[in-house]
Amino acid sequence: MTSDWARDLTERKKRELEEKRVQQEKDLSDRKLLTANAERMWDEVVKAMMEYVSEINSEMGSDYLTIEGSQHRYNLKTPQVSYYSVDFTSQAWLLSAQGTTYKLAIIEGNGVVWQNTPFSNLSSQRVAQDIVARAFR
Numbered sequence: 001m002t003s004d005w006a007r008d009l010t011e012r013k014k015r016e017l018e019e020k021r022v023q024q025e026k027d028l029s030d031r032k033l034l035t036a037n038a039e040r041m042w043d044e045v046v047k048a049m050m051e052y053v054s055e056i057n058s059e060m061g062s063d064y065l066t067i068e069g070s071q072h073r074y075n076l077k078t079p080q081v082s083y084y085s086v087d088f089t090s091q092a093w094l095l096s097a098q099g100t101t102y103k104l105a106i107i108e109g110n111g112v113v114w115q116n117t118p119f120s121n122l123s124s125q126r127v128a129q130d131i132v133a134r135a136f137r
Contacts, residue, residue, distance in 0.1 A: 034104050037112040038090045041104060044124030045095065045114075045131075046074065049086070052132040065136060076135035084135040097131045 053067045053076070066077045069086075076084040086097045093104035095114070102114040102122065113121040122130075 030106055033106060033110060034093050034112065035090075038093055038104060041112060041114070041124055042072070042088045042090065042095070045088075045128050048125045048128030049074065049076075049132055052128055056132065056136060065132070076132065078135060081135060084131075086131055095127065098134060100130070100134070102127050 050067060053065050056065050057063050064078060067074055068077070069075050072088040072090065074086045076086065078084075084098050086095070088095045095102040100116055102116050104112055105115045105121070107113055107121060114124065114127045115121060116127075116130075
């Protein structure tokens with residue numbers, strides 16, 4: 001004899017377990033997508049930072065702003081600011097720049113963007129502009 005109570009309880013548990021399994025698959029898929037795009041997105045930021053530094057220096061008429069470093073850590077320097085560090089942690093998909101953190105996030109359609117607050121989707125170029133602008137101030 002199977003009561004409605006037992007059937008309802010087991011059906012609810014089966015749904016719960018299935019939802020958990022689907023969420024775990026999504027989380028794994030998301031991690032793979034972020035990992036696959038992390039280095040490319042970071043490279044875009046670095047390339048854009050270097051271009052913006054060059055543009056600033058061209059406008060200033062001197063090497064007012066310098067950028068140095070390699071791989072996942074760069075420093076920006078001006079005569080007023082000794083070092084403004086920019087670090088990327090690829091395993092956590094985090095970019096840190098003087099108190100501001102940008103995190104890689106997935107948006108609709110499996111796009112990957114930077115975010116510095118929830119729902120503030122930023123391109124790599126925009127992140128680079130923010131970083132260079134802060135160092136330039």
